[in-house]
Amino acid sequence: MTDSPASVRPDRRAEIAAGLAHVRSRIADACQAAGRDRTGVTLIAVTKTYPAGDVVALADLGVTDVGENRDQEAAPKAAEVAAAGVEARWHFIGQLQRNKAKSVVRYADVVHSVDSVRLARALDAASASARDRPLDVLVQVSIDGDVARGGAVPDAADQDTGLAAVAERVAGADGLRLVGLMAVAPLGWEAERAFARLAEVAESFRAAHPHATALSAGMSGDLEIAIRYGATHVRVGSALLGMRPTLR
Numbered sequence: 001m002t003d004s005p006a007s008v009r010p011d012r013r014a015e016i017a018a019g020l021a022h023v024r025s026r027i028a029d030a031c032q033a034a035g036r037d038r039t040g041v042t043l044i045a046v047t048k049t050y051p052a053g054d055v056v057a058l059a060d061l062g063v064t065d066v067g068e069n070r071d072q073e074a075a076p077k078a079a080e081v082a083a084a085g086v087e088a089r090w091h092f093i094g095q096l097q098r099n100k101a102k103s104v105v106r107y108a109d110v111v112h113s114v115d116s117v118r119l120a121r122a123l124d125a126a127s128a129s130a131r132d133r134p135l136d137v138l139v140q141v142s143i144d145g146d147v148a149r150g151g152a153v154p155d156a157a158d159q160d161t162g163l164a165a166v167a168e169r170v171a172g173a174d175g176l177r178l179v180g181l182m183a184v185a186p187l188g189w190e191a192e193r194a195f196a197r198l199a200e201v202a203e204s205f206r207a208a209h210p211h212a213t214a215l216s217a218g219m220s221g222d223l224e225i226a227i228r229y230g231a232t233h234v235r236v237g238s239a240l241l242g243m244r245p246t247l248r
């Protein structure tokens, strides 16, 4: 072991390797059961609450897509990982305030949680001034139509939070690249029902945006069901890294 702050002890590394082996076999089995090619599903390791050393260990194990949900935590962690000489691809997956856009576009490669025209506009402006290539964006969909918990609403005419309006704004932005949709199964919904609904939304969305084929859905508890309904990106935290100490 080195004294680098972004290193992990061998026992932690072994724990992460075991979690990863288990998650990888779950994904492979789910792909097989769904008749899908394994290469069509990307694992994003959700590292929120876990230190930069865990990101470095994951990268050593071949996982370089990492997800974070709070800018205050993600910005210094991304800097620490970069300082350790490790290249990771950072996915911002949490609710995002417009005043954090300037910070997030500096380290994030992908933002999964764009759910309003106003947020898209803020990210576009920040991206244009701080990046040399567009930021990849997934529009977050509210499966139950409850905007309070985040997500643009399908089939809604609202000019700020309607899915069509948000997608149009992202697609037309020079600083952004529309790559797909993201969703979280709503509380109280069975994953089956949630992801079946999401698949319908994704199908009509792709009729309007045929190149935006990414579908970010599925977490530790429901990744198999998400894969059955077409997820291309699963966001897995606790099954890889252990239960988080606090709920966020």
Ligand SMILES: *Cc1c(COP(=O)(O)O)cnc(C)c1O
Pocket (backbone or CB within 6 Å): 046, 048, 069, 093, 094, 184, 218, 219, 220, 221, 235, 236, 237, 238, 239
């Ligand atoms: C925390 C989080 C995850 C990962 O959840 P686990 O149940 O730990 O796998 C996935 N997506 C989002 C948006 C999250 O905030």
